[in-house]
Amino acid sequence: MKHTWRWFGPVDKVTVRDAAQAGAEGIVSALHHVPTGVAWTIDGIRQRQDEIKAGGLYWDVVESVPVSEDIKTQTGEWRTHLAKWQETLRRLSACGIRTVCYNFMPVLDWTRTDLRWETRHGARAMRFDLTDFAAFDIHILKRPDAAGDYPDWLVEDAARRFSEMADGKIAALGRNICAGLPGSADGYTLDQLLEKLRSYQGIDRARLQQNLVDFLSEVTPVAEQVGINICAHGDDPPWPLLGLPRILSTEADYAHMLSQIDSRANGVTLCTGSLGARSDNDLPFFASRFADRIHFVHLRNVTRDTDTVPCSFFEDEHLEGGTDMVAVLAALLTEEKRRRDEGREDHRIAMRPDHGQEILDDLTRSAQPGYPAIGRLKGLAELRGIERTLLHSRYGLA
Template sequence: MAIEQTWRWYGPNDRISLADIKQTGATGIVTALHHIPNGEVWTVEEIIARKNMIENAGLSWSVVESVPVHEDIKKQTGNWELYTKNYQESIKNLGKCGIETICYNFMPVLDWSRTELNSSFEDGSLALIYEQKVFAAFDLFILKRKGAENDYSEKILGQAKEYFDGLDDAGKEALTNTVIKGLPGAEESYTLEQFQAVLNEYAGIDNAKLKKHLEEFLRAIVPVAEDSGVRMAIHPDDPPWGLLGLPRVVSTLEDAKSIISTVDSISNGVTLCTGSWGAGHFNDLSIMAEELSHRINFAHLRNVKRDTDYNFNEDYLFEGDVDIYSVLKTIVQEEESRKEDGRKDISIPVRPDHGNQMLGDIGQDNNPGYSLYGRMKGLAEIRGLELGIRRSLKI
């Protein structure tokens, strides 16, 4: 039984069509109803319309990524109880429509953070990178967040000042736009004042409090997911450390263990994202894959090169600091073990995560990290590696 190979698709407005995706060899689609505002119910009618679109192209809707968790739920303010009920209803409706896996995250404000979206790679392709001094320059001298200087080492403070002093107005604007790209709905355009106002809403919410809110959210949704035949798969923080004074609760192996132990159910699992967790020099993805294997409900495979100063750049599948071979071997063996045990949740869908912009992708309107050829290269490598693993294990 081969691993289900999937592909993230941003819906009808994605420049990469379902017909294109079919030619990559992927069989499952990972997508969401992006047009539905956060907090509203995903109706059966809307789900079926999108599912039919995918199936008419000869593919299947395998994973939802994501049903967004409204910020009010994370903060437990405003209409958070209504939004939680709406989330439960969306899970039920997805289950009724036969969609069994939901990836989601619990990151405050920013879904991801990078400091350069088109960094020149050694072979002429373009990659995403994160430099701590560059992010600090934005935080300290552009956003001018109160107390930001306390979040960085003396070394980074000096480097950030030097970097900022070398920026012209266009460079400052480009950096601001890059950071704000990680905001859900960033295409709507945020001013720095609006961005700071959103950050201020988390004043008084530390890691412990955000963790408590996540645990209460899990107790509300996991039983509903279990009854609906749906598996939840929380995505790690990206990157897996605190930014802009915001709390983080899905950054380490211990975080993940705490989450899956909050509600003991196969419907309460993780998305093993080797790039997001792998950006942290303190995370060993081989160990994480082994210890979380029984609750891996979805996987994103990409690689990163990282250092202990909280810098990283995205890299090709076999070139970074994550042992992709051992991770995929664990996933293959876990699927086989689940099959032998007669578990219902045998499948662990896998998708190639971010890929470099290369060839005809360069200059196109790509969602950051989601070009065609770079991901197709990654998918082909995953497919070949899986075959090699299965042949070596004789399964």
């Protein structure tokens, strides 16, 4: 597999050279400073490529080209934004980039209630606490009728939790949930978040699914023409939030998307952490079923407090948690071998050690939450060890 590393650009406190020393061979990045709905320029793309090359690596995967809320709701400037998205694909291809990750989560992208939760051995990890989230929704955001989306016991627990929160905790919870995509300047105030939620009135799960299919019907032909694989990242966490539908949370969701636009260029970003927050997602089976359409992989693990949906969870070490990482890697390596035998140019699947716990010197570096240097190095080393073992001639995956 291609061992890659996410880098947020020159502002990132973990450098490209750090990534190279950790064992990465490629970089996953984006032009985070470009506003959503604006086409990336050739000069901007090449500048980022030069910055990465100066650190000794290359830019292999874009994560991500954001999809605007106008596109998701098919309102406002959505057709203009769609044309800009298509043009960005053309320009990325002209610069030699062949894989583009995106997501279709409404309003909120990945969502955590605590960005530096302390684990049993003193490491720091990201956590989604269901009670804290309900307290935010009902008592801080004060979304109309929010309590009706939760069972009575959780409404009571959330009220109790909120009554015990200090002002600093309330402010931090709001900041954590209202943040935008990692590395981006986007984010919301509470009033802005409520306004964004109102823009989804009348858009149910079926409508949002159709809007995704409409988006893909427009961008996939462009991707095919310019030789780019686009790949959808799953919902994180994989269940409805704030009364909004989510449409890439399960195996059935992905099967629907892939069948509606049946092109190899329309593919999957397999994130074992996002999908792994649901106990009913079988990640090794998922990797095998959609193997031919998996273009990019995030390998991480979460430990759930319960097996209910939804639930609380935290980002565990890469080989711990609820996902059998050995089985997932075996499925992916089997697919790589099949692609090699077919003579496919894209036989190597890009993967990165997603997220990671802050350990050792990470605890004082204050890097982007979830993206420490040493925690990801540890995860990449463990994952590479599994891969090397599975590729040993004795096991037949080479």
